[in-house]
Amino acid sequence: MKYRKLGNSGIDVSVIGHGTWQMGNDFFGDRDEAEAIKSIHASLDAGINLIDTSPGYGLNYESEITVGKAIKDRRSSVVLSTKLGVLRTFGAYIKCLNPLVMRKELEISLKNLQTDYIDVYHIHWPEYNNSLEDALQTMVDFKNEGKIRSIAVSNFSVDEIKLAVDTANISAVQPPLSLLDRSSVDNGVLPYCAKNNLGVLSYGSLSGGILAGKGLNDSYTVKNNEKRGLFYDYYNEPMLSKCRDLMEYLNQIAINRNVPVSYVSINWVLSQSGVTCALIGSTTTEKAEQNAKAANFELNSDELEGINAEFLRIMG
Numbered sequence: 001m002k003y004r005k006l007g008n009s010g011i012d013v014s015v016i017g018h019g020t021w022q023m024g025n026d027f028f029g030d031r032d033e034a035e036a037i038k039s040i041h042a043s044l045d046a047g048i049n050l051i052d053t054s055p056g057y058g059l060n061y062e063s064e065i066t067v068g069k070a071i072k073d074r075r076s077s078v079v080l081s082t083k084l085g086v087l088r089t090f091g092a093y094i095k096c097l098n099p100l101v102m103r104k105e106l107e108i109s110l111k112n113l114q115t116d117y118i119d120v121y122h123i124h125w126p127e128y129n130n131s132l133e134d135a136l137q138t139m140v141d142f143k144n145e146g147k148i149r150s151i152a153v154s155n156f157s158v159d160e161i162k163l164a165v166d167t168a169n170i171s172a173v174q175p176p177l178s179l180l181d182r183s184s185v186d187n188g189v190l191p192y193c194a195k196n197n198l199g200v201l202s203y204g205s206l207s208g209g210i211l212a213g214k215g216l217n218d219s220y221t222v223k224n225n226e227k228r229g230l231f232y233d234y235y236n237e238p239m240l241s242k243c244r245d246l247m248e249y250l251n252q253i254a255i256n257r258n259v260p261v262s263y264v265s266i267n268w269v270l271s272q273s274g275v276t277c278a279l280i281g282s283t284t285t286e287k288a289e290q291n292a293k294a295a296n297f298e299l300n301s302d303e304l305e306g307i308n309a310e311f312l313r314i315m316g
Helices: 035-047 062-071 099-112 132-144 157-167 188-197 207-212 239-257 261-270 287-295 301-315
Strands: 004-005 012-014 016-019 050-052 079-082 086-089 092-095 116-125 148-154 171-172 199-202 277-281
Touching: 012 016, 016 287, 035 287, 050 062, 050 277, 062 079, 062 099, 079 099, 092 207, 099 116, 099 132, 116 132, 116 171, 132 148, 132 157, 148 157, 157 188, 171 261, 188 199, 207 239, 207 261, 239 261, 239 301, 261 277, 261 287, 261 301
Parallel strands: 016 050, 016 277, 050 079, 079 116, 116 148, 148 171, 171 199, 199 277
Antiparallel strands: 004 012, 086 092
8 A cells, every 4th residue: 555645734644545425325325334344444454544434424424433333443543534514404415614513513423433533624515604714713623622633625616725724724625536527627726735735635536436337337327325326427418428438448448457447547546746545435345455456556657648638539
């Protein structure tokens, strides 16, 4: 496993992080909790140390609770990342950065995760009914109290990140980034982080699994607890056909290099300037072990140039 410094936090994190949105049991299909716990253990055994979760992953904190069970006997070897600011109310996602609510969220997360501190604590999304400055100062209070080690933000614009740096001396940012979603490059977030020594934990690195080949051979249907197509438009036409064309190119690279196609997609993310860690979700031991091995694979410059050219040709 390879490790990189997470901004100014003094924390070393694995370049592959174990994402746990799938463990919420309400968006990426049904999951078996015992197997999900085994998948986290498999990641830790393979050298992954960053486990990322959120109270918003699941109607009743299912993801955080599962992570808490998985790491309770291995806490010292885990860089634990979670978030606040998104509440689940009657099934809806409600953004709230009221300082009183934030403190209650922290207490609940500490209980769910069976720990007395969080290594990387994110504001999940900005919201504008409450003062963002006050929310950031509340995060500083949490750090001064020893309840969190470092402050991070997720889904912030460049201007909001600048405010977070000035107000809370944040260590990291969690933006979306994948071969199919380059918005954090185009909007300046990734370049700003690279220039200003901010760690980057990219999410959606496999675009909901489609860049690992999921859903490409069969028609995709939103049903029951399988709803990723509501968040990732790649599972819907006309994007689905374009993704299939791009995957043919990525698959050929994978075949030539004798690796799973997910390694090609993951390494494209890790090759982007400023990226510290690519978050990859897994709820099975097999996938966790496979994802960890992607850290040892590197695309060469010709392959990266070819992928970018093919992306432009297909996606326009």
